[in-house]
Amino acid sequence: MQIETHATSPTTDLIPPDATEDTLTAPLTTLTALDEAIERLGVAVPCRSYDPEVFFAEAPADVEYAKSLCQTCPLRDACLAGAKDRREPWGVWGGELFVQGVVVPRKRPRGRPRKNPVVA
Secondary structure (H helix, E strand, O other): OOOOOOOOOOOOOOOOOOOOOHHHHHOOOHHHHHHHHHHOOOOOHHHOOHHHHHOOOOOOHHHHHHHHHHOOOHHHHHHHHHHHHHHOOEEEOOOEEEEEEEEEEEOOOOOOOOOOOOOO
């Protein structure tokens, strides 16, 4: 008996062989559609494998961690397109941070910025 081996890739190993380009990139405009797409994949996706609180975190470092988890998800593009269509109020969707329905590049820490630079 011979076992076939192949080089593993974090992004391609999550994509089932019967998945088409349309199913991976079409916007998932309803959360029901997102849930159904995850079920059809039959593999673990980050938003279902990790604590959901990570994707709605307050700390900037935690938000960046959540964004990094989304990078390996095969539904990332469709999730992001759906979140934009739904104007998600907040959280990390498709590897991007949403605040009041708009994608923002990074989460700012609480409080006012310093007036004077910190001396190291």
